[in-house]
Amino acid sequence: MRDAFGEVDPSWGLDPALSVLVANPVISDTLITNLRSKAVQSIEGVQRFTGGRQIELTSGRIIEADAVICCTGYKNDFSLLDKEYDPSSAPSSSWLEAAGSKNRPYPRLYQNVFSLNAPDSLAFLGCVWFVTGAFCLADIASMCIAQVWSGKATLPPRSKLQYWVDRQEKRICGLAQRGAVIPATVPPSEWLLWADRTAGMGVEEHVGWGWKGWLFWWRERKLWKMVMDGPFTSVFWRLFPGRRKRWDGARAEIMRVNKVIEEQKAKAKLLKENASKDKES
Numbered sequence: 001m002r003d004a005f006g007e008v009d010p011s012w013g014l015d016p017a018l019s020v021l022v023a024n025p026v027i028s029d030t031l032i033t034n035l036r037s038k039a040v041q042s043i044e045g046v047q048r049f050t051g052g053r054q055i056e057l058t059s060g061r062i063i064e065a066d067a068v069i070c071c072t073g074y075k076n077d078f079s080l081l082d083k084e085y086d087p088s089s090a091p092s093s094s095w096l097e098a099a100g101s102k103n104r105p106y107p108r109l110y111q112n113v114f115s116l117n118a119p120d121s122l123a124f125l126g127c128v129w130f131v132t133g134a135f136c137l138a139d140i141a142s143m144c145i146a147q148v149w150s151g152k153a154t155l156p157p158r159s160k161l162q163y164w165v166d167r168q169e170k171r172i173c174g175l176a177q178r179g180a181v182i183p184a185t186v187p188p189s190e191w192l193l194w195a196d197r198t199a200g201m202g203v204e205e206h207v208g209w210g211w212k213g214w215l216f217w218w219r220e221r222k223l224w225k226m227v228m229d230g231p232f233t234s235v236f237w238r239l240f241p242g243r244r245k246r247w248d249g250a251r252a253e254i255m256r257v258n259k260v261i262e263e264q265k266a267k268a269k270l271l272k273e274n275a276s277k278d279k280e281s
Helices: 031-036 093-097 134-149 158-178 188-199 203-207 211-219 221-229 234-238 250-280
Strands: 046-051 054-057 062-064
Touching: 093 158, 134 188, 134 234, 188 203, 203 211, 203 221, 211 221, 221 250, 234 250
Parallel strands: none
Antiparallel strands: 046 054, 054 062
16 A cells, blocks of 8 residues: 555554455555545544434544445345334244245335335435346435435335335245245336336336337437347446436447447357367368
């Protein structure tokens, strides 16, 4: 670190470093620069929330924060939350008795994202799962949270939140009776439809059978075919204009990925043909 960035400020708390036997190393080209310019400030651990926006640190210092983001890794563990806000604190007997539950926590969350007790201030990014990229799902969930908390999208009344949670739990417990199940599993099509409308991604209307869908097909035949039949890429969720911020580079990235796949297919075909010729000769 010193060889690459020079001497470090002791107030950053980076030295002495933890042993690699008990902590993963952090590799970053920008962290030291941001700490040195004070764009990022390193602080002590959080001791407790004292009310409002105030937080007491482990050193006793009081600071104000707009948001606290807990980066807790891949394993769903809600033990850092008070019981009132822990979505897994009251598991049903159906879940506990199901062989496929494997004693894992089951989060009772609306759409596996929003807290039932504090949907306007507490949400979770790692509790949605189906067969696709985990970070892609976290990105989509983050867009939903941003739109709801900014007031650009709304959640249903409490009774409907509760209804969805109860129905989801019944479905998961049913799966757990048959075998091991990932507690965060959601129905892909149903969840993505909700997420698309909540985040305002514009996907449904542009790839469906409405007039925007037909217009997209008419104007962008090549891109339309890539979106509908080509390899899936996460930037698809930021391709169309909507309430959430659109990425201007999404179109070029989809084109690039499809080109790479086509080149790989052509190379594989050539290798197969050459192997066949060698076998014949």
